[in-house]
Amino acid sequence: MQLAQRVKALTPSTTLAITAKAKEMKAQGIDVIGLGAGEPDFNTPEHIIQAAYESMQQGQTKYTPSGGLAALKDAIIHKFEKDQGIAYQRDEIIVTIGAKHALYTLFQVILDEEDEVIIPTPYWVSYPEQVKLANGTPVYVEGKESNQFKISPKQLEAAITEKTKAVIINSPSNPTGMLYTKEELKALGDVALRHNIWIISDEIYEKLVYDGHHHVSIAELSPELKAQTIIINGVSKSHSMTGWRIGYAAGNAQVIKAMTGLASHSTSNPTAPSQYGAIAAYEGTQQPVEEMRAAFEKRLNVIHAKLNEIPGFSCLKPQGAFYLFPNVKEAAALTGFASVDDFVKALLEEAKVAVIPGSGFGAPDNIRLSYATSLELLEAAVDRMGAYVKAHMPQQS
Known part of the structure; x- marks a missing residue:
C-alpha cells in the first residue's frame, strides 16, 4: 500500500x-x-488549573461550538482591545487546538495548488511543511544576520509574483528571538497592501519580550493592515499551557468562517476544559x-x-x-x-x-x-x- x-x-x-x-x-x-x-x-498557573477543574465539576465536558466558546472569544477580543487597541467581532475569531492547528487550517482554506507563501528564513520548522500540505509552494527569503535575521521591504517586493498569496511574519521569532519594530512592520505592510497579499502574523511569543523592548502587531498599525492580516496566537507560551492546546486566529470574517467549517469536519471543537482554562488565563491575574x-x-x-x-x-x-x-x-x-x-x-x-x-x-x-x-x-x-x-x-x- x-x-x-x-x-x-x-x-x-x-x-x-x-x-x-x-x-x-x-x-x-x-x-x-x-x-x-x-x-x-x-x-500552568494555579488559577487556570482551578478554573478548568471547576468547569469539569460543573459538567462542562461536552462538545462546544467548532470555533470555540463565545466566552473565550470574548476574552480574546478583550485581550486585543487591551494589548493592541484593535477591535474584533466574534465572527472574526476562531479558537483552535493550539496555534499550530490555526496555521494549518488557515493554509488549507487560503491556498490552492502552486499558490506561493513567502517565508522569511530562519523560519519555524512547520511553516513550509504546512504550506506544502495545502499544495502551496514555500518561497524562502533570507533574513540576514546582519539585519538581525529580518527581511527588508526590498526583499519582500522582489519575492512577490502573480502566484504569491501570503507572507508570514513571526515576531518575536522562533528561532531567532528577534522583534520587528513598528517602522519595519509598516514598511513591509505597505508592500503587502500594494500587492494585495495576506499577512500572516504569528504572535505566539508576544508576552515574552525583554530589556525594554515591546511587541507590536502589524494589525494595529492601520485599518487597512488589520483587514489584510490574520493574527495567529494562543496561550501556550504566554501562560505556560503548551499541553492544553488552545490557540486562535483573528482576522477576515470570511476566512474565519471557512476555517471554522473545516474544523467542524476535522476536529469538531477545541477541548472544553482547556477553553475554560484559557478564559481564566486571559481574564485572571497576569x-x-x-x-x-x-x-x-x-x-x-x-x-x-x-x-x-x-x-x-x-x-x-x-x-x-x-x-x-x-x-x-x-x-x-x-x-x-x-x-x-x-x-x-x-x-x-x-x-x-x-x-x-x-x-x-x-x-x-x-x-x-x-x-x-x-x-x-x-x-x-x-x-x-x-x-x-x-x-x-x-x-x-
Missing part, C-alpha cells in the same frame, strides 16, 4: 528528533542537558506571566554573555521568545567538522548537550538553544560546550 504523496514530501521535525534522542539517552542513565525544548519550564517573563530575561542576560565567550560562537542578543540562535560555523570548523549538523551530533554524543541544528530552520550555520530551563543547567550546558570546543580545537604552539 502506498502513502499519499503529500506526506511523502514532508521533512521530519529536527526539533522532535533531537529531543527524542536526548530523552532516549537520559532513559539510559546518561547525564544529558537538553536545550531543545520549545515550551516554558514553568507549570502576575504569573510577568514572573515567568522576568525569569527568562534574567537567564538570557546571564547566558548570552557566556555563550559569546566560547571560541567560534557568535550570537546576536534576542529581544523575545526563549531561544538563542548563535552562528557556530567557525566553532564547527575549529573542531574539525565539515557541517554544523555534525558538530551538533558531537555535542550531544560527547559533550552531552542537546541543541537543535539551524539547518532545520533554514539557517545551516546556526544552532538553536532554548533557555526554558534552570539557570544552573544552562550554565552547565554552556560550560560543557565551551570545554568541548577548547579541547578539540587546534592547540597553539
Whole structure:
C-alpha cells in the first residue's frame, strides 16, 4: 500500500528528533542537558488549573461550538482591545487546538495548488511543511544576520509574483528571538497592501519580550493592515499551557468562517476544559506571566554573555521568545567538522548537550538553544560546550 504523496514530501521535525534522542539517552542513565525544548519550564498557573477543574465539576465536558466558546472569544477580543487597541467581532475569531492547528487550517482554506507563501528564513520548522500540505509552494527569503535575521521591504517586493498569496511574519521569532519594530512592520505592510497579499502574523511569543523592548502587531498599525492580516496566537507560551492546546486566529470574517467549517469536519471543537482554562488565563491575574517573563530575561542576560565567550560562537542578543540562535560555523570548523549538523551530533554524543541544528530552520550555520530551563543547567550546558570546543580545537604552539 502506498502513502499519499503529500506526506511523502514532508521533512521530519529536527526539533522532535533531537529531543527524542536526548530523552532516549537520559532513559539510559546518561547525564544529558537538553536545550531543545520549545515550551516554558514553568507549570500552568494555579488559577487556570482551578478554573478548568471547576468547569469539569460543573459538567462542562461536552462538545462546544467548532470555533470555540463565545466566552473565550470574548476574552480574546478583550485581550486585543487591551494589548493592541484593535477591535474584533466574534465572527472574526476562531479558537483552535493550539496555534499550530490555526496555521494549518488557515493554509488549507487560503491556498490552492502552486499558490506561493513567502517565508522569511530562519523560519519555524512547520511553516513550509504546512504550506506544502495545502499544495502551496514555500518561497524562502533570507533574513540576514546582519539585519538581525529580518527581511527588508526590498526583499519582500522582489519575492512577490502573480502566484504569491501570503507572507508570514513571526515576531518575536522562533528561532531567532528577534522583534520587528513598528517602522519595519509598516514598511513591509505597505508592500503587502500594494500587492494585495495576506499577512500572516504569528504572535505566539508576544508576552515574552525583554530589556525594554515591546511587541507590536502589524494589525494595529492601520485599518487597512488589520483587514489584510490574520493574527495567529494562543496561550501556550504566554501562560505556560503548551499541553492544553488552545490557540486562535483573528482576522477576515470570511476566512474565519471557512476555517471554522473545516474544523467542524476535522476536529469538531477545541477541548472544553482547556477553553475554560484559557478564559481564566486571559481574564485572571497576569502576575504569573510577568514572573515567568522576568525569569527568562534574567537567564538570557546571564547566558548570552557566556555563550559569546566560547571560541567560534557568535550570537546576536534576542529581544523575545526563549531561544538563542548563535552562528557556530567557525566553532564547527575549529573542531574539525565539515557541517554544523555534525558538530551538533558531537555535542550531544560527547559533550552531552542537546541543541537543535539551524539547518532545520533554514539557517545551516546556526544552532538553536532554548533557555526554558534552570539557570544552573544552562550554565552547565554552556560550560560543557565551551570545554568541548577548547579541547578539540587546534592547540597553539
